[in-house]
Amino acid sequence: MKRIVLLRHGESLWNQENRFTGWTDVDLSEKGVVEACKAGDTLREAGFSFEIACTSYLKRAIKTLDYVLDRLNESWIPVEKTWRLNEKHYGILQGLNKSETAAQYGEEQVHTWRRSYDIAPAALGEDDSRNPSKDIRYADVPDMELPRTESLKDAIERVMPYWKCIIFPTLTCKDNLLVVAHGNSLRGIIKHLKEISDTDISNLNLPTAVPYVFEFDNRLALVKDYFLGDPEEIRKRTEAVAKQGMTKQ
Ligand SMILES: O=C(O)[C@@H](CO)OP(=O)(O)O
Secondary structure, eight states: OEEEEEEEOOOBHHHHTTBOOTTOOOOBOHHHHHHHHHHHHHHHHTTOOOSEEEEOSSHHHHHHHHHHHHHHTOTTSOEEEOGGGSOOOOGGGTTSBHHHHHHHHOHHHHHHHHHOSSOOOOOOOTTOTTOGGGOGGGTTSOGGGSOSSOOHHHHHHHHHHHIIIIIHHHTTTOSEEEEEEOHHHHHHHHHHHHTOOTTGGGGOOOOTTOOEEEEEOTTOOEEEEEEOSOHHHHHHHHHHHHGGGSSOO
16 A cells, blocks of 8 residues: 655644735744644654655745654655645735735635635736745746746646656655645645546645545555544634635634
């Protein structure tokens, strides 16, 4: 049996303040650090061990991975970072409070920006200091590929080459992989793995730092997927993520 564990980062400072984050490189909150350590403990107690891990270029995911590997006593394993696993780029919404945005533009519009398949928020202007083309960490990425905003569809289009060329083929020679990324980049991967329709994907929300396990047979067909943890707690935390775009949470 082969396994890929998908893990959303622990709570970030902007998750705590309920702000659209996207490619903004915010740190984990104190609660996020605790959540990340707990995810590592949960994986260890369930007998998980990893041969290789990958994550995004954003510190909330990188640090979550570090805490998880520390709890597993596996800080030594190879880790690959890629911009392709970054969160969906939220364009000009980045930094805005989600409830206040819902009060201004309506909950339906905010839901469309957050969870529709192919509608992106307005793009950052070329001169905006948040334009990724001005960030040295993306210097090796062709400018044409750097987003100024993204729909889920756009995010999937840049995640998938990495999934198909690097992550998934690694399963042919390794049995246990860990991917620590973000709510929407992971929703894109899950959509692909579980063949979720463009419409139904709007109902999928991921709680922070809950390991989501995918098991494959030796021919790499998906046989089983499940969250690790208390189902009732996971349900409540998932519902809370869905409600972040409401005027009052
Ligand atoms: O703001 C963001 O970048 C994401 C993840 O935190 O939020 P949402 O759940 O609204 O897509």
